Amino acid sequence: MTKDDIKQIVLDIIAEIAPDEDLSDVKPEVRLRDQLELDSMDFLDIVMELRKQYGIEVPEADYPELASLDSCANYLEPKFAALGTKA
């Protein structure tokens, strides 16, 4: 699974939890909270959906790793790889 695949997975999750947001121009290097109306409960939703949909656990200490699409991809890439998920 490529980093771009992972960014799309995260964007798909955000589309579910923040359905009013326009996700057509999310900048991967910019913090998600600086460009979208997301609060702490929304980030918990992202964590929950990663758990439900992919069996991926994000410990609380690692929540800052989910700040932007780029940081999500960097952080989640080895976790997806460890699951043996194919791109």
Added chain:
Amino acid sequence: MDTSTRIVITGIGLTAPNGNTLAEYRKNLLDGVARVQNIEVRHMGQMHAGVCDFDPLKYQKRKELRNGTRVGSVSIYCAREAVNDCGIDFEALDKSRIGVYLGVTEHGNVETENEIHNISQFNYDTKFWTHHHNPRTVANNPAGEVTMNMGITGPHYTIGAACAAGNAGLIQAAQMLMLGDCDFALAGGVSESIHTFGIFAGFKNQGALAHHEDPNQASRPFDQDRNGIVVSEGGCIYTLERLEDAQARGANIIGELAGWCINSDATDAVLPNPERQAQCMNMALKRAGMRPQDIGIVSTHATATPQGDIQEIKAVREVFSDCPNTWVNNTKSYIGHAMGAAGALELAGNLPSFEDGIVHPTINVDNLDPACEFPTLVLNKPKSVGRVDSILNNSFGMLGINSALIIKRYEPNT
């Protein structure tokens, strides 16, 4: 508390299974249009239910709908409709002086059942239990969602009062206005109960759930063949103001809260007590400074359970037996039992009688149960009575909670 302070109704917002505005709802009450349908209820199958079809996206974002509760949406819709109806410049109001007081029969069952179902898909592993559970299930949820949606920073809470909740919300708001805790109140009752299987299963196993081949005939208070309750969702929220504030802004005054009472049976958890119900009505009359003969309409609570309707009519006979011009009706035959919203909706459907002088009937009475006979019951057809000056709204609930609320025509010079 200044008990001489007069409290008036200046706006109404509602959603009922047969109407999303007072005008639509009233028309259907006069035209005999019931709206009950069969819905699929988890673990139960097809059940009769009163379902509301208002558009939640009229006042909420999709994210609010995802994170919030059904009863939160009902409440927001009704609150905003009431504010629109009352004609106030809401943006100019001091939001810290607005109070939100909503009656609920129960809250949290829907969300808890949903979450248990959710984790059942994950072998009951609680790490899949949503973090939204607590904000969804705190007892103040419906009122709190209203404040967040509307930017209200004054007091908010719900009043848990079983099926007396609609009246209880209005009474609470009136008292808070009298105390000066707020200057403008959003008050009434709300329900999302059709989304919990537990309420259906509980009533069914109690022998108190209605069934009929035609859902629209399932709720039949006072009829010989009645066999229980149709569970419904709904909401009705009023804007209440002190009379002088309403007059100062030239508000349209729909009615005045004349008197009320809430008391307790202290006898049985489910079987109503006619003696206490009669005491409740009499105390409301006394506080209003009125005689039974002064009441134009008694809006009964009757839910179409075999015993409950008889008990209420006993209480009505006790208070109104010498009142040939006091008309008695019921609304649940049209929309089922909207639980926390029931009392508030039932009152709203009768308030237009101040304007049109017509008493809407209770429908589905093919054979009046002799045990429920009362000479001024308005059955199956509306009755034009010329003039209605006051309504006594009865709402009772489990654990023996009784409420009676009297609304009278607003007379400027009294």
